[in-house]
Amino acid sequence: MLKKAKLEIDNIQYELPIVAGSEGERGIDISILREQTGCITLDVGYQNTGSCLSSITYIDGDNGILRYRGYPIEELAEKTSFTETAFLLIYGELPTAEEKKAFSQRLTENSMVHEEMLRFFDGFPVTAHPMAILSTMVNALSVYYPQYFTIDFATETFDLMVVRLLSKIRTIAAYSYKHSIGEPFVYPRHDLKYCANFLHMMFHSPVKPYEVDPDIEKTLNMLLILHADHEQNCSTSTVRLVGSSMVNLYSSICAGICALWGPLHGGANQEVIHMLEEIHRGGISVCDCIEKAKDKENRFRLFGFGHRIYKSYDPRAKILKRQCDMLKNKFQLHDPLIDIALELEERTLQDEYFISRKLYPNVDFYSGILYRMLGIPADMYPVMFAIGRLPGWIAQWKEMHDTKPFKIGRPRQIYVGPTIRHL
Numbered sequence: 001m002l003k004k005a006k007l008e009i010d011n012i013q014y015e016l017p018i019v020a021g022s023e024g025e026r027g028i029d030i031s032i033l034r035e036q037t038g039c040i041t042l043d044v045g046y047q048n049t050g051s052c053l054s055s056i057t058y059i060d061g062d063n064g065i066l067r068y069r070g071y072p073i074e075e076l077a078e079k080t081s082f083t084e085t086a087f088l089l090i091y092g093e094l095p096t097a098e099e100k101k102a103f104s105q106r107l108t109e110n111s112m113v114h115e116e117m118l119r120f121f122d123g124f125p126v127t128a129h130p131m132a133i134l135s136t137m138v139n140a141l142s143v144y145y146p147q148y149f150t151i152d153f154a155t156e157t158f159d160l161m162v163v164r165l166l167s168k169i170r171t172i173a174a175y176s177y178k179h180s181i182g183e184p185f186v187y188p189r190h191d192l193k194y195c196a197n198f199l200h201m202m203f204h205s206p207v208k209p210y211e212v213d214p215d216i217e218k219t220l221n222m223l224l225i226l227h228a229d230h231e232q233n234c235s236t237s238t239v240r241l242v243g244s245s246m247v248n249l250y251s252s253i254c255a256g257i258c259a260l261w262g263p264l265h266g267g268a269n270q271e272v273i274h275m276l277e278e279i280h281r282g283g284i285s286v287c288d289c290i291e292k293a294k295d296k297e298n299r300f301r302l303f304g305f306g307h308r309i310y311k312s313y314d315p316r317a318k319i320l321k322r323q324c325d326m327l328k329n330k331f332q333l334h335d336p337l338i339d340i341a342l343e344l345e346e347r348t349l350q351d352e353y354f355i356s357r358k359l360y361p362n363v364d365f366y367s368g369i370l371y372r373m374l375g376i377p378a379d380m381y382p383v384m385f386a387i388g389r390l391p392g393w394i395a396q397w398k399e400m401h402d403t404k405p406f407k408i409g410r411p412r413q414i415y416v417g418p419t420i421r422h423l
């Protein structure tokens with residue numbers, strides 16, 4: 001029996017259905033609100049508004065819980081590969097041994113980028129931000145594979161679109177790095193798995209062979225798994241909204257990449273490193289950095305801290321912090337930025353401003369430090385976030401198209417501008 005919410009407007013009572021999720025979350029269904037009451041709701045930043053019912057990711061922000069299709073993130077990060085988790089998010093179940101082999105084979109077969117696309121790089125200055133390159137090149141994939149404009153989930157069409165995107169985003173990302181350092185592109189190899197192949201394309205060169213360290217490969221798998229989905233965040237909601245116009249998947253993902261680039265979202269990991277480097281250079285002290293973040297007079301935020309949903313420690317940050325310790329000890333790394341990060345975290349967790357607002361380290365606080373340990377430059381961190389988030393975007397895009405009735409996304413507004421006037 002569905003419970004009802006009662007609403008009274010101008011002494012008239014209305015009843016609105018309450019929907020309940022599988023973990024007990026409740027929402028008031030306002031689909032008929034305007035038709036019945038003439039009113040709409042107003043919720044700047046959609047802090048209290050659900051856009052959909054979804055079976056992909058569950059987050060309990062108060063208790064630091066994150067699960068993909070019911071599996072705790074801690075188990076997936078420890079026991080699966082990124083491509084297995086990608087399969088789980090998109091198709092709803094972990095792959096059988098046979099499915100895993102076929103998926104891996106198709107990813108390998110689709111790892112090359114069309115040779116004509118390499119000429120695009122000639123037009124980018126070496127200083128081009130790799131997120132600008134990534135969004136351009138991903139959208140350009142629709143030029144090379146126009147037959148996939150249709151929203152057709154007949155398995156062959158959709159499956160091929162999925163492996164093409166998952167595989168080629170990695171190659172495009174590695175090529176954008178090679179372009180920035182003036183080195184020749186390194187083609188993917190068919191004998192390397194997903195993450196090893198990416199590391200190979202990034203760091204191998206004809207004059208300096210690159211051997212993939214298993215712990216580095218494991219760390220990259222873990223980083224990508226931890227970024228793979230996060231329910232209706234800014235970039236995922238962008239992919240859904242853009243996709244709801246029935247535009248093709250490549251263009252929907254391009255929009256998601258652009259939204260993720262913002263420093264309040266996926267671009268925060270790059271800002272965290274810039275912040276730590278600024279402190280290390282002596283440009284600002286840890287204490288001054290914290291005070292500046294608390295000062296309402298400026299827009300500076302403590303990057304890597306705070307979250308719309310997590311009002312406790314981001315479970316992803318916990319795992320990444322542990323992985324930092326492991327790599328630091330294994331490779332005897334003495335990165336001063338790690339010590340600065342630990343001091344920042346320690347001081348904020350004792351600071352009333354952060355405690356009262358429940359601001360804790362989020363996924364971006366330690367991810368940049370780990371990417372730095374892998375030898376990846378700071379402007380590539382949002383690109384790494386996009387590679388990780390791609391399966392989540394694809395899964396959410398598909399779920400939206402599978403939802404009946406299918407509606408184009410079109411929020412309303414309350415107009416507060418001038419009333420009618422004449423020239």
Ligand code: SDX
Binds near residue numbers: 265306
């Ligand atoms: C990601 O949504 C997702 O799931 C995103 C993500 C994902 O996986 O997709 O988890 C990835 O984007 C992580 C967040 C990365 N961004 C940053 O690290 C940037 C710094 N963080 C803040 O900009 C902020 O915390 C947000 C954007 C993350 C959340 O913003 P909200 O929910 O709108 O919170 P808010 O801005 O309303 O802050 C509430 C209060 C405000 O102070 P008051 O007005 O109450 O006095 O907390 C303050 C804010 O000023 N605050 C901060 C702060 N974050 C919030 N103050 C200083 N430094 C910060 N980092």
